[in-house]
Every structure is written in structure tokens, then in C-alpha cells.
Amino acid sequence: MPYISNTDGERQKMLERIGVHQFSDLIQDIPEKFRLKKDLNLDSPLSEIEITKRIHGLTCNNLCTQSANAFLGAGVYDHYIPAAVDSITSRPEFLTAYTPYQAEVSQGTLQFIYEYQTMICELTGMEIANASMYDGATAAAEAILLAVRKNKLRKALIAGTIHPNFIQVIRAYTEGIGVEIVMIPSKNGTVDLDALKAAVDEQTSCVLLQTPNFFGNLEDGIAVNDIVKTQKKALYIVAADPISLGVIASPAEYGADVVIGEGQALGNSMYFGGPLFGFFAAKMDLARMMPGRIVGATLDTEGKRAYCLTLQAREQHIRREKATSNICSNESLCALAACVYMCLIGKEGLREVAIQSTTKAYYLAKEICSIPGFELAYPNVPFFKEFVVKASVSAEKIIQRLLPSAIYAGVDMAPYGEPNHLMIAVTEKKSKAEMDDLVNMLKEVSHV
Amino acid sequence: MSKMIFDISSPGRKGCTLPKNDVSIDLKDCIPSKYMRQNTPELPEVSELDTMRHFIELSQKNHCIEKGFYPLGSCTMKYNPKLHETLVKHSCFNNLHPLQPNQTIQGALEIMYELQKDLAEISGFEKVSLQPVAGAQGEFTGLKVISAYHKAKGNTHKKKIILPDSAHGTNPASSTLVGFEVVEIKSNDQGKVDLEELRKVADDSVAGFMLTNPNTLGLFENQIEEIASIIHGVDGLMYMDGANLNALLGIVKPGEIGFDVMHINLHKTFGTPHGGGGPGSGPVGVRKDLVKFLPVPMVETDGDQFFLDYGHAEHSIGKVHTFYGNFAIMLRAYIYIKMLGAKGLRRVAENAIINANYLQSLLSEYYHISHKDIHCMHEFVADGEWQKEKYGIRTLDIAKRLLDKGYHAPTIYFPLIIHEAIMIEPTETESMETLDEFAATMIEIAHECETNPDLLLNAPFNTPVRRVDDTLAVRQLDIRYIRK
Numbered sequence: 001m002p003y004i005s006n007t008d009g010e011r012q013k014m015l016e017r018i019g020v021h022q023f024s025d026l027i028q029d030i031p032e033k034f035r036l037k038k039d040l041n042l043d044s045p046l047s048e049i050e051i052t053k054r055i056h057g058l059t060c061n062n063l064c065t066q067s068a069n070a071f072l073g074a075g076v077y078d079h080y081i082p083a084a085v086d087s088i089t090s091r092p093e094f095l096t097a098y099t100p101y102q103a104e105v106s107q108g109t110l111q112f113i114y115e116y117q118t119m120i121c122e123l124t125g126m127e128i129a130n131a132s133m134y135d136g137a138t139a140a141a142e143a144i145l146l147a148v149r150k151n152k153l154r155k156a157l158i159a160g161t162i163h164p165n166f167i168q169v170i171r172a173y174t175e176g177i178g179v180e181i182v183m184i185p186s187k188n189g190t191v192d193l194d195a196l197k198a199a200v201d202e203q204t205s206c207v208l209l210q211t212p213n214f215f216g217n218l219e220d221g222i223a224v225n226d227i228v229k230t231q232k233k234a235l236y237i238v239a240a241d242p243i244s245l246g247v248i249a250s251p252a253e254y255g256a257d258v259v260i261g262e263g264q265a266l267g268n269s270m271y272f273g274g275p276l277f278g279f280f281a282a283k284m285d286l287a288r289m290m291p292g293r294i295v296g297a298t299l300d301t302e303g304k305r306a307y308c309l310t311l312q313a314r315e316q317h318i319r320r321e322k323a324t325s326n327i328c329s330n331e332s333l334c335a336l337a338a339c340v341y342m343c344l345i346g347k348e349g350l351r352e353v354a355i356q357s358t359t360k361a362y363y364l365a366k367e368i369c370s371i372p373g374f375e376l377a378y379p380n381v382p383f384f385k386e387f388v389v390k391a392s393v394s395a396e397k398i399i400q401r402l403l404p405s406a407i408y409a410g411v412d413m414a415p416y417g418e419p420n421h422l423m424i425a426v427t428e429k430k431s432k433a434e435m436d437d438l439v440n441m442l443k444e445v446s447h448v
Numbered sequence: 449m450s451k452m453i454f455d456i457s458s459p460g461r462k463g464c465t466l467p468k469n470d471v472s473i474d475l476k477d478c479i480p481s482k483y484m485r486q487n488t489p490e491l492p493e494v495s496e497l498d499t500m501r502h503f504i505e506l507s508q509k510n511h512c513i514e515k516g517f518y519p520l521g522s523c524t525m526k527y528n529p530k531l532h533e534t535l536v537k538h539s540c541f542n543n544l545h546p547l548q549p550n551q552t553i554q555g556a557l558e559i560m561y562e563l564q565k566d567l568a569e570i571s572g573f574e575k576v577s578l579q580p581v582a583g584a585q586g587e588f589t590g591l592k593v594i595s596a597y598h599k600a601k602g603n604t605h606k607k608k609i610i611l612p613d614s615a616h617g618t619n620p621a622s623s624t625l626v627g628f629e630v631v632e633i634k635s636n637d638q639g640k641v642d643l644e645e646l647r648k649v650a651d652d653s654v655a656g657f658m659l660t661n662p663n664t665l666g667l668f669e670n671q672i673e674e675i676a677s678i679i680h681g682v683d684g685l686m687y688m689d690g691a692n693l694n695a696l697l698g699i700v701k702p703g704e705i706g707f708d709v710m711h712i713n714l715h716k717t718f719g720t721p722h723g724g725g726g727p728g729s730g731p732v733g734v735r736k737d738l739v740k741f742l743p744v745p746m747v748e749t750d751g752d753q754f755f756l757d758y759g760h761a762e763h764s765i766g767k768v769h770t771f772y773g774n775f776a777i778m779l780r781a782y783i784y785i786k787m788l789g790a791k792g793l794r795r796v797a798e799n800a801i802i803n804a805n806y807l808q809s810l811l812s813e814y815y816h817i818s819h820k821d822i823h824c825m826h827e828f829v830a831d832g833e834w835q836k837e838k839y840g841i842r843t844l845d846i847a848k849r850l851l852d853k854g855y856h857a858p859t860i861y862f863p864l865i866i867h868e869a870i871m872i873e874p875t876e877t878e879s880m881e882t883l884d885e886f887a888a889t890m891i892e893i894a895h896e897c898e899t900n901p902d903l904l905l906n907a908p909f910n911t912p913v914r915r916v917d918d919t920l921a922v923r924q925l926d927i928r929y930i931r932k
Binding site for chain 2: 002003004005006010011013014015017018019020023025026027028029030031034035036039040041042043044045046047048051052054055056058059060061062063064065066067068070072074075076078080082084086087088090091092093094095096097098099100102103104105106107108109111112114115117118119121122123127128129131132134135136137138145163165166168169171172173175176177178218222245246247248249250253262269270271272273274275276277287293294295296297298299300301302304305306307308309310311312313315316317318319320321322323325326327328329330331332333334336340342343344345346347348349350351352353355356358359360362363382384399400403408411428431432435
């Protein structure tokens with residue numbers, strides 16, 4: 001039997017030592033009528049060779065982004081991952097370890113989390129970061145819950161330009177405790193500042209702004225801050241793309257109190273959208289209200305520097321129904337990948353990734369918009385590595401037309417109410433030639 | 449003490465190369481300066497070799513399954529097969545984008561569809577959603593389903609979730625998050641649900657009951673039928689915390705013994721690695737009339753192709769994850785189930801139960817075990833009461849001494865209803881010899897309490913750091929590196 005060590009002989013010996021004759025003697029507490037009388041209805045077991053063949057067969061039914069020319073984004077991005085990232089995250093010492101509750105035999109995990117927290121603070125300009133959340137969406141939801149805990153107000157204003165899936169998750173997470181979600185409409189692909197100004201009042205617990213937003217556009221963080229800060233108690237929550245923080249202003253520079261975001265772009269594979277991981281950082285005065293695990297430096301009994309989980313009195317295993325969050329398992333290994341990635345790519349590298357992604361995106365946008373029938377959906381708004389074009393035909397048609405040439409043209413915006421809008425993402429991995437291929441194919445589409 | 453990566457940073461050093469930018473556009477011409485950053489974030493500047501040495505050094509300071517026994521109760525630290533790790537890294541999985549056209553993701557959808565089906569069969573529920581990414585998120589999702597059920601029926605008075613005092617901390621925390629009021633009931637002297645206590649609180653305001661079965665003492669809640677009948681009698685729903693499903697594989701289907709909703713921990717029962725705290729995966733199964741409340745999308749097939757189904761969006765609780773959950777974890781669980789099959793999964797449960805009972809029998813003379821007269825399921829809870837009473841040695845000291853001897857400590861001080869608890873779950877993947885050696889070590893430690901208590905009070909000695917001062921960590925909060 002795979003992965004079970006004991007033989008039938010050993011099993012018998014153990015049963016004897018326990019003092020029973022057969023296995024069924026051990027489960028007498030389970031009422032007879034509840035015990036299954038026949039085998040589970042599952043496929044016959046496969047050997048290592050057979051399952052390997054099955055899996056390879058199934059992969060043939062996927063066309064991955066590496067065998068195609070892909071321009072897909074919308075929250076999950078194909079940035080380059082240096083090989084050393086996988087080499088480290090595959091180490092059993094990191095991969096098969098449990099949560100670092102026993103600090104003395106978990107210093108490896110604890111120190112990398114401390115380093116990761118430091119790097120997230122560097123990127124965001126915040127003063128404290130946790131060890132990770134499930135994804136950007138739940139991090140956003142938890143940030144709103146933190147604001148509600150802090151100021152006891154129940155109205156959360158959310159810029160309508162945020163990722164639509166974030167909104168769904170936020171609604172699921174905040175409905176139970178009675179948070180009122182107010183969506184602020186958008187204007188030309190960014191949040192409508194007048195509408196925001198009109199909506200902010202003394203009941204406002206927080207304002208959540210994503211920048212670059214769902215459409216890739218950069219929001220005016222300073223202007224939003226001026227509006228948020230008209231209310232003394234309201235917290236300013238910013239959802240950021242961590243890659244953008246290589247060149248774009250850190251949310252701390254324009255007044256954010258909490259910075260969260262989807263971290264996948266930092267060294268994690270796309271894996272059909274999971275695992276992802278959320279980063280979560282805040283000003284120090286919010287430390288004791290934060291969700292999730294936090295690692296702190298301390299000393300051992302000999303006075304040597306050591307690390308351990310800290311501020312645990314916030315967490316569910318101590319505080320139970322009064323915990324700041326129900327989170328237990330997080331996405332620790334993804335945070336390790338991000339930490340290793342940030343080491344390898346380094347200070348200059350992150351800047352370069354951000355610059356290349358954006359300048360290439362601008363090149364592609366310009367080329368596409370020179371094709372008759374294509375124009376920017378949100379003209380004159382600065383964007384980061386992603387932009388939306390408006391076409392004379394439906395995005396779905398374009399996507400399907402380009403698919404046989406193994407080009408993933410972009411994300412169809414029809415589910416978000418704009419059937420002729422195509423959202424296109426570019427990373428540093430794209431070459432000019434690959435972008436020109438897309439442009440040439442789009443030229444053909446525009447001819448029909 | 450290891451250096452910090454920031455300490456070995458050297459200006460200008462690089463750990464990876466990027467291609468030369470082949471478009472000649474200046475960033476300044478793209479984005480106005482008011483959006484730009486004033487200072488570059490201080491990430492390390494290190495070479496690839498610097499990075500490898502640093503993280504390999506850190507890795508050596510961790511215990512892990514492949515280094516030694518990990519008897520953590522309630523955590524199911526079984527061996528994580530290597531084949532999973534090889535297959536999951538196929539480019540057609542890790543480079544798959546969640547928004548690719550449907551015809552290019554058929555392989556991934558088939559795996560999810562099959563896993564939904566297999567988990568439903570194993571747990572005895574109508575349908576399983578794979579979207580929750582952790583056990584606690586599974587609880588949250590399941591409780592949202594319970595909330596949606598009552599809302600749809602107009603049951604506005606259903607405000608309470610009952611749970612026993614032996615419950616995992618996530619149970620009450622998830623209940624609060626969904627907006628329920630938590631009512632905790634005392635367990636009986638058998639460590640199980642006290643039916644009298646339950647009857648006292650089971651009134652019309654009860655939305656549901658959360659129970660781990662086998663419970664956190666490793667005992668099967670044999671009054672499950674009466675419990676379900678009491679809860680269903682007030683139109684409450686029965687939630688099963690599936691943390692201990694490893695004990696039931698192929699023996700009992702939770703969906704057939706009175707439970708209506710349940711989460712499953714793929715990172716416990718189905719052999720996926722814990723990753724130092726995650727990622728995990730916490731699929732949720734429900735009975736037939738609750739299927740429409742599950743998160744969107746589900747994976748369905750029309751016979752020709754698989755597709756993401758948003759058909760029940762109107763009733764659904766919505767989404768709990770940006771996309772479809774932790775696919776890479778699902779894939780490992782799929783491989784695990786396909787390799788073990790029905791007989792293999794049953795064998796997992798049987799051997800997990802035999803291993804736990806065997807270890808309990810080896811230790812019962814040396815450590816107090818409250819419920820040793822009942823055969824346990826996949827885990828048991830010993831405690832350090834004898835050692836505390838006679839020698840003033842606490843469970844924490846015993847745990848730290850185990851670290852010296854090359855073992856990870858069991859789960860300690862949980863469940864809360866057992867004082868000085870030492871909760872041990874050996875799992876089915878450990879051999880008899882490993883259990884014999886571990887028992888011999890535990891017995892040796894019991895002797896040390898008598899002969900040389902300082903060894904325990906000052907333990908650990910042989911670990912990368914000595915006992916860590918966690919109160920100091922809170923008092924002098926130091927959570928990030930600050931450059932001198």
C-alpha cells in the first residue's frame with residue numbers, strides 16, 4: 001500500500017500489544033449501522049507509472065501560457081521567476097514543516113518571515129506587515145474588518161475601479177458583521193473623486209482604493225487621501241500591485257493607513273489562480289488589531305537573537321470568538337517564494353521589472369491604437385502594466401480568432417459589462433517581436 | 449545566529465539577469481512624475497549564491513517531516529509523497545492562467561471535476577466546493593451556507609452556533625465572522641458532547657452546531673445520532689469540522705451520520721505539504737438542498753467539455769477567493785486519491801487508528817491519559833499532570849525536551865479541557881519502529897523528570913537556539929529590520 005510503512009505482520013503485532021484481535025475491535029464506538037459495508041466508489045488505484053501517464057495525458061488538454069503568446073492579467077501575472085526560487089521553496093525543510101509554533105526548531109521559517117515582513121514594509125512604506133493572507137481579496141476584506149474594529153464605524157467606501165472579484169469576496173466577508181458597502185462609481189477608468197467626496201461622511205469607517213486599479217489605471221492617491229482625511233476617524237486602505245511599487249509612489253507617501261494586495265506577481269507561479277497570497281501591512285498603531293501571524297525578534301535564554309510568533313493574543317487559538325480574524329493556515333510558502341524573489345531580483349531589479357513592464361505596455365498600447373477600429377478605452381489616464389482597449393468587434397471574437405495562432409489576446413471584459421473591451425497585460429517577459437505578433441494579428445481581425 | 453539577508457547586501461550586486469529592454473520608450477514619457485516614487489525600496493542586493501547559502505542555512509534550522517517524527521495532534525503530519533511535487537510542476541499547470549479560454553483549460557477542469565466528485569463520495573455529501581483555501585476558510589464558507597439556508601427560509605431568529613468546549617479555536621472565530629453568537633457547552637466526563645448540556649441550549653435561536661468527529665480528544669462521538677436529532681429538531685444544521693477525517697476514510701461517511709455541511713483539509717487528510725503554515729485547501733461538502741448556496745463557480749461538464757459553472761449565482765454565498773481556490777493543492781490531493789483508491793484510503797484510516805492506539809498503549813503507564821479505557825481513533829490526548837504534581841515539570845518542559853531528542857513536540861495545551869494536554873497523532877505513514885523509539889524517548893523523559901529535572905526545566909539544549917522568550921517579543925515589539 002503506498003506510503004504506509006507497516007506490513008500485515010507488524011500490524012498484527014501492534015494489535016496484539018493493544019490487546020485486541022482485529023482492527024474492528026478498535027472502532028466499537030462507531031455505531032454498527034454507520035460503518036460502511038462496502039468500498040468507496042472510487043477508481044481502481046493507480047501505480048506511480050500509471051498516474052504519471054494519466055497526469056501527462058491531462059496536461060495535453062491544457063495550453064499553458066509558455067506555449068502561447070499570452071497577454072492575460074486581471075490580478076494574476078506572468079512575471080519572470082528565477083530558478084533559485086523553486087529550488088528553495090522545494091526544500092523539504094520549508095515545504096513539509098508545520099506552522100512555526102515550536103520556535104526552537106522553526107528558526108528558518110521564522111527568520112524568513114521576519115525578512116519578508118521587512119521587505120513588504122519597504123515596498124509599502126508601512127511599519128508592520130503580517131506573515132501573509134490567503135489572497136489579495138481576503139486581505140482587502142480583512143483590512144475593512146480591521147478598520148471597523150478600530151473606529152467602530154460600519155460604512156466602507158470602495159472605489160468602483162477595484163477588481164470585481166475582490167468586491168464579491170469583500171461582500172461575503174463583511175456581510176455577517178453588518179458592514180455597509182458603498183461602491184463609488186468610476187469616471188474614465190478611475191474613481192470619480194466628486195462622488196467620493198460626496199459619499200465620505202462621519203460614519204465612514206474606511207475608503208478602499210486599488211491602484212493600479214482593475215483596468216491597470218493609476219489612481220490619484222493624493223487626491224483620494226485629501227478626501228479621506230476630511231474625516232478624522234476614517235482609515236485609508238490601498239490595494240497595490242507589489243511590482244508597481246518598484247517605481248510608483250508607495251501608499252505611505254500619499255497617506256495610506258493600511259496597504260494590502262495580491263502578492264502572486266512576486267515569484268509565484270500562476271497555477272490556474274491558486275495558491276495566491278495576500279500581503280498585509282499597516283501603521284504601527286494598528287498592530288494589535290491586525291489579522292494573521294506576525295513574527296518578532298527576541299532573545300533565547302542565553303541572550304542570543306531568536307525569532308518567534310508574536311502578538312498571538314490576537315489570534316483564534318488564544319482569543320477564540322474574540323480573535324481579530326479566524327485565519328490559521330495562511331500562504332506561508334508563497335511568502336517564502338516572494339521573499340526569495342525579492343532577494344534575487346533585488347533593489348535595482350524590481351525597478352527594472354516595473355519599468356520594462358510599463359514601457360512595453362505603452363509601446364503595445366500605442367501600436368494597437370494605430371490600428372483602425374482600436375482605441376484606448378480610457379484615454380489620457382496613466383496606466384501601469386495593463387490597459388483596456390475598445391474594439392469595433394467583441395473581445396470574445398478577437399480572443400477566439402487569435403487562439404489558433406496560440407495568442408491569448410487578453411481578458412474579455414464582457415462579464416464586467418463591456419463586451420467590446422479587451423484588457424491586455426504586459427510583463428518584462430514580453431519581447432517587442434511577441435507584441436508585434438499580437439499587433440499583426442489584430443490588424444487582420446480589424447479587416448473583417 | 450544567522451545573519452540577516454540585509455546584512456550581506458552589497459550595493460550593485462545582482463541575483464538575476466533581465467533582458468535588455470527592446471522598446472525605446474522612457475518611463476517619464478508614460479507616467480507623470482506625481483505618481484512616481486521618491487525613494488527606491490531597500491530590497492537586498494545579493495547574488496544568486498548569496499541567496500542560496502542564506503536560505504539553505506535557514507532551512508537547516510527547521511524541523512520537517514523528512515527529518516523526523518512530527519506527532520502533532522490534530523495536524524495530521526503524514527508524509528508528503530514526492531511524486532506529487534514532480535507532477536505538480538509541469539509547465540501546463542504552473543503556467544496556466546485562470547482566465548484562459550475554456551478549451552485551453554480542459555485538463556485542469558477535469559482534475560477539479562473529478563476531485564469534487566471523489567471528495568463527495570468519500571465524505572458522503574451531494575456536492576463539494578473546492579474554493580476555500582484553508583480549513584478555517586472552509587468553516588467560514590460552511591457557516592455562510594448555514595446562514596444562507598436560514599435566510600432563505602426567513603429564519604431571522606437563528607443567531608446562535610453551539611460548539612463544545614473541546615472545539616478548535618477557529619470554530620468560534622469563524623462563527624463570529626459570519627455574524628453568529630457563540631454558545632460553548634461543557635463536555636461530559638467522557639470528553640464527549642454532554643447531551644443534557646446540549647438540550648439546555650438547543651432552542652429555536654440555534655442556527656447550527658459545530659462538531660469535530662472524531663473529536664479533539666481523538667474519540668468518536670458515538671451519540672451522534674441523538675445530537676443530530678436534537679439540532680435538527682430546532683431546525684439547526686450540523687457542521688462537521690473535518691480536521692480529523694483521516695480516521696474515517698472508507699469507514700464512515702460524515703454525510704450519512706447526521707452532518708449537513710463539512711469542510712475537509714486536503715493538507716491534512718490527503719497528504720499535501722503544510723508549507724510552514726500554508727498554502728492548504730479546505731473544500732466544503734453539503735447535502736443536496738444546500739448545493740445552491742455553495743460559492744461560484746463550480747466545475748461541471750455537459751458531456752463534451754468541462755466548464756466553470758456560475759448557474760447558481762443568484763443563491764450562492766458568492767466568492768471566498770479571487771479565483772477558484774488553491775489549484776496546486778487540489779492537484780496533489782487528486783493524485784493521492786487516484787493512487788490509493790478505495791482500499792488504500794480505508795487502509796490509511798485503519799493504520800492511523802492502529803498506530804495511535806499502539807502508541808497510547810506504550811505510554812499509558814508513564815503519562816496520565818484521561819480516557820485510556822476507550823480505544824482512541826487516530827489520535828489521543830495524554831497529559832503532564834503526574835509530572836507536574838510530583839516534580840513540578842510542566843508539559844511545556846516535556847515538549848521542549850523532546851526537541852532535544854530530535855522530535856517535533858506534540859500539540860500541547862490543547863484541547864483546553866485537558867490540563868497540561870499532550871495531544872499525539874502519529875499518522876499512518878509512521879512505522880512501528882518509529883513509534884517504539886518515540887515511546888522509549890517519552891519514557892526516558894518521564895524518568896528524567898525524577899532523576900534530573902533541570903534537563904527539562906532548561907531544555908532545549910541541542911536546538912539552533914535555546915528556549916525562546918516570547919513575552920520579551922511582545923514587550924519589545926521588533927517585527928522588521930531597521931537599517932543602522
